[in-house]
Amino acid sequence: MVTMQDVARAAGVSAMTVSNVLAGRGRVSDATRRTVLAEVERLGYEVDLSARRLRAGRTGAIALVVPFYDHVFYGEFAADAARAAAAAGLHLVVEQTGATREGELRALSTARLRTYDGVLLSPIGLSDADLDRLDTRVPVVLLGERPSHPRFDHVAMPNVDGACLATARLIEGGARRVAICGGDPGGSDTMPALRAEGWRLAHERAGLAADPRLALDAGDHTAAGARAGVARALGRGAEVDAIFAVTDQVAIGAVAGLADAGLAAGADVEVIGFDNLRIAREVAGGISTIDPGSAWIAERAVGLLRARIDGYTAPPAHLTSSATLVERATTRDRARTQGRTR
Amino acid sequence: MVTMQDVARAAGVSAMTVSNVLAGRGRVSDATRRTVLAEVERLGYEVDLSARRLRAGRTGAIALVVPFYDHVFYGEFAADAARAAAAAGLHLVVEQTGATREGELRALSTARLRTYDGVLLSPIGLSDADLDRLDTRVPVVLLGERPSHPRFDHVAMPNVDGACLATARLIEGGARRVAICGGDPGGSDTMPALRAEGWRLAHERAGLAADPRLALDAGDHTAAGARAGVARALGRGAEVDAIFAVTDQVAIGAVAGLADAGLAAGADVEVIGFDNLRIAREVAGGISTIDPGSAWIAERAVGLLRARIDGYTAPPAHLTSSATLVERATTRDRARTQGRTR
Incomplete structure (x- = not known):
């Protein structure tokens, strides 16, 4: 040798x-x-990269810090991120926070103790002031819905654009009473709030008013929560032409809630989800959805982290992926189009 | 203070x-x-437990090493294990191996380097000889289908019993041509092989012969793989009264494959899955399934690991959880029973 x-x-x-x-x-x-x-x-x-990394105090490992292990979206995102990490010569480890400030601080402190080389983090519980104060000895790249922070690279989802694209498609298809399931029209900077903003915006652009009474509850954004929310809304007589479900898990529950009321998704009430989960392709003949470009997000986020680990010192980058509409059996054929927001 | x-x-x-x-x-x-x-x-x-742990060279963290981040079962199991770990004062981190020997060795070596206090591992690629040689400086508790190893604690699933329970229920319900989707009747010591053994055993106990031509392919055990496998089998004229799907992901795909052929799960062809995934409750009116006691497995495995970390030196324990049948819309009412295997 x-x-x-x-x-x-x-x-x-x-x-x-x-x-x-x-x-x-x-x-x-x-x-x-x-x-x-x-x-x-x-x-x-x-x-011998691994030996050199150890001499340099590096582990070759990065952490992906997610809110919940058991939300299907994060499992699929972790697989995408692990693929991107392997391509960049890094080993990806996943930690969950429970979407709390304590959990996020603990993950960051554990990360420091065990010297991950870098961390991918979706801050939910941490305040902007927490992020200002963050004394990270390893590079951090942010994911998620929060506005970009001046200290950190951030790769974001097209929350507003994607929700707007889904809702616009439902309106163009002839729906006038487009519900949102799992949105938070009154909030800000959270996934449910940003996707509700896209829902509102699509109505505005079509010269319509989004009806706040059509904001259906999805509980904790599980399929079970959404199923119950849709069943409750239909039970009290809500009239709905179409449903934009803020995630595919919520869409799966909405389809079940419609079925409970004797309504077929697609034929009776059009449904579009968000996330393009693999499981959503096989449910109810395939659920129409917004593909938010998760694989692209994983690649860009890992790429930025790899660069920071290697000493890249340019100002933080703020990137957003593109949303694509993927039509399946829960939307009807008459206006079938594959759209891109940019 | x-x-x-x-x-x-x-x-x-x-x-x-x-x-x-x-x-x-x-x-x-x-x-x-x-x-x-x-x-x-x-x-x-x-x-001050955390300070004492650090002085003792401990991190307070354990690793759960799974084959794939994006199989829904592992996401839900990780959440169960994280809950059990938190109750035992431990922080749970997840790593994936891709179900390969290299990936499993890498996870164990990374674990050693970064001094997890213990590791929960489902060996798939590692040979028994690898396990014999394993020079672990931290306790390891095994999960998964492989026969128990004399060196390690092992908490297993009731693979044969659960599959037998599901198949027996389908036979008792009147089905004579009970297919298995995703099983491996020729194999040994893998999930598909053990669940095929349960399928065969239920036939034997009922005085019937399991027809090997009714072993339907499920590809890589994703919903998409199972959907394609069921569609192919029906396309070449396979006659099927009922399907035991070896996992709920496979069951979701099998339901979709039946629907592609104009058949309704439950009404036309009964389907029972395995895993009791939360998402399977909301699909197709709720998929009947075997609950393998995952939460119990997570609690026992973390409990054993906690005890080993604390210096417990008794011979390795070998535990198996109990299987329960959970009936939903993909089986018919006429023989509705809640059974336990032990």
Whole structure:
């Protein structure tokens, strides 16, 4: 096996200089750098990355900190992020916070103690002041709905655009009473609030008014919560042409709630979800949904984290993915289109 | 705040003795032990567990090592395990292996490097020889289908019993051509093989022969794989009265595959899944399933790990949970029963 000593001898420099060139540190002239790299390539020297990382106090591991292990969206996102991490030479570990401030602080403190190289975090419980104060010894890239923070890279979902796209499609399909299931029309900066804003905006653009009485409860955003919410609303006589469900889990529950009332999703009441979960393709003939570009988000977030771990010091980036409408059996054929918001 | 020094002074012993009593180590007479513990209680001294753990080289964290982040079962199991861990004063972190030997070895090596206090592992790729050789510096409790290993505690699922219970129910309900979707009648010691064994056994007990041509393919055990497998089987004219789907994800796909062929699960073809996933309650009016006692498994596994971390040295325990039949809309009312295998 070719060693660092072999490279040093061939290049006529010390092993320390070879090490510095490979690590991108120390003062090394351009000519020396080129000579060393040429010998590395000619001799086929392979850097033992894991050993070097350990010497540098690195673990090669990053954490994805999610609110809940058992929300299907986070399981699928974790798989996407693990794929992106592996491609970047990193091992991905997942922690859950319960969507609380304590849980998020604990994950960040555990991360520091065990020296993850970096953390992907969706802050929900942490305040902006908490984020200001965050004394992170490792890079942090933010995910999620909160407005971008000046200190951190942030890769966001197209919450408003995606919800607007779904609702616009339902209105274009002829629905006049488009309900939102699981939205929070009065809130701000949360998933339910931003998706409700998209629902409202689509109505406004179509010259209609979103009816706040059509904001159906989805409980804790599980399928069971949404099923009960839709059943309750229909039971008290709510008239609904179509439902925009704020997540696919909520959409699965909404389809079940409609079925409980003898209504078929698609044929009687159109339904569009959000997330493009794999499981939603097989339920009720396939649930129409907004694909928020989760794989793109995972790749960009891991890429930014990898760059920060490697010493990238440019100002924080703020990226948002694109929303795509995916039509399946819960919307009707007559206005079938594949749309992009940008 | 009461300190260890205060307790030592009140008990008339050294702080080291107080420390030894609280840690359960060193040679301390019974009388001294009782005096110290009485003063601890009288003064209300609170042991700073997290600080002590760090001094003892502990992190307070355990890892749950699963094959895939994006299989719904593991997400729900992780949530159960996190609850059990929190109750035992431990923080649960999840890692995925991709169900490969390399992934499992990497998780165990990472675990050692970053000093988890213990690991819950479902070995799939690791051989028995690998497990023999495992040089773990932290306790490991095994989960999953593999036969128990003499070195490790193991908490298993009732794979054969559960599959037998489901199949027996379908036969008792009048089905004579009971298919299995996602089983592996020729294999051994894997989930698909053990559940196929239960399917075969139920036939044998009913004086029937399981027809190997009714072993329907479920691809990679996703809903999409099962949907395609059921559609293919029906397309080539397979006659099926009922389907035992080896997981709820497979059952969701089987229900969709039946619907593609114009058949309604429950009314036309009875379907029973396995896992009792929360999402399966809301799909197709609720999918009948085997509840394998996942919460019980999580509690026992974390309890054993907690005990091993605390120095428990008894021989390895081998536990298996109980299977319960949960009937919903994909089985018919006429033989509705709630059964237990033991």
